[in-house]
Amino acid sequence: MSSHHVLPLVGTELWLLGEKAAYWPEQRTLLVADIHFGKAAAYRRLGQPVPQGTTTNNLRRLDALLDRHACSRLVFLGDFLHAPESHAPATLARLGEWRERHAALPMTLVRGNHDRRAGDPPATLNIEVVGEPLYLGPFALCHEPVREAEHVVLAGHLHPTFRLAGKGRQSLRLPCFSVEDGFILLPAFGDFTGGMELPAAPGRRVFVVADGEIWPV
Template identity: 65%
Template sequence: MNPYLPIELEQTELWLLADKAVYWPGERALLIADIHFGKAAAYRRLGQPVPQGTTQANLQRLDALLAQYPSRRLIFLGDFLHAPESRTPATHAQLLAWRQRHPWLEITLIRGNHDRRAGDPPMELDIGVVPEPLLLGPFALQHEPEPHPSHHVLAGHLHPAFRLQGRGRQSLRLPCFCIGERISLLPAFGAFTGMLEVGAEDAQRIYVVGEDSVWRVR
């Protein structure tokens, strides 16, 4: 198992994590894209039979990452809440209980397209909300993967995945990090999200995640 893989980007060390996040050791920052809290709850309110427990599962994964990687800051690259229908009492209670376990943590949300519809997180979660881009070191932290004139973009939004080809017609599609010349993409962190398949031409380097490991395929 290889739970993280260090890379150098813009003369900065970043760790690509097998749990679909980025750790920036120099800033002691954890970067999370597209967590989509309350997506399953929103679908259930629309009458769709979808799994329960996804919010708690995402929070437990966050707890594990914060325990493993010493962080003073957590930055969400957009799409914190999935929709207005995500604002259920159960989801709110779970988020608030989680926040109370981490009162020391500075949390920032860069608004994504779903955030603009769902609204900002409740004030009691103590999350700073900013528009994109958030400039930090050599990076423009964004939700949309649009180029920035002076900074390398780290973004989400597309939920990238890469298809590994096996023998015959066998193949496996896995979430991936796409590291490009000026724009790099993080996979969606959320446990209940779709994926957009990308090709080798979409990035200079592709790192897939699966089975608690991360490795380069292109």
């Protein structure tokens, strides 16, 4: 196991991180998919008993990544906010305080399906919002997994997981990266997001993540 896996790609390299994010060292760009800020708050407004503190924990994990890697840009691959209810004052206040700590760092959101429903982040967060795909060098940065003929696609949306078989009926389902020719699917970064189980398939490499570590299966 390791904290990251170096993936050589079309004259550059991408680091798949055990913290459920990716880093492009050549451009000092951190890539995060499906953080879903305010999802727990939205569920609580519906009367559902859900965890407290998910926004604070997601921001703490982002801070740790920004401290660990030299970043000149942070890109969210869709679903920054979960729902219209995610604009709750307490959630936006925590996001505002966090943004102030990183005021000099350019941030971009590639708008996802939940962003279209929730609405863009408040202008006070100073996050550039663009439609998909966003082309950066050899990459097409997307939210939904749609292939591009001349670029390596980095996408989220599906919250991929992979089931590891144990003894007997024991098994463990973990978030994962899915890597295919010209196509990389990132795990959901956010807490309390759920996931879609991916089967093994010809030409698909899977890297599962847990506790800040990553390993191929």
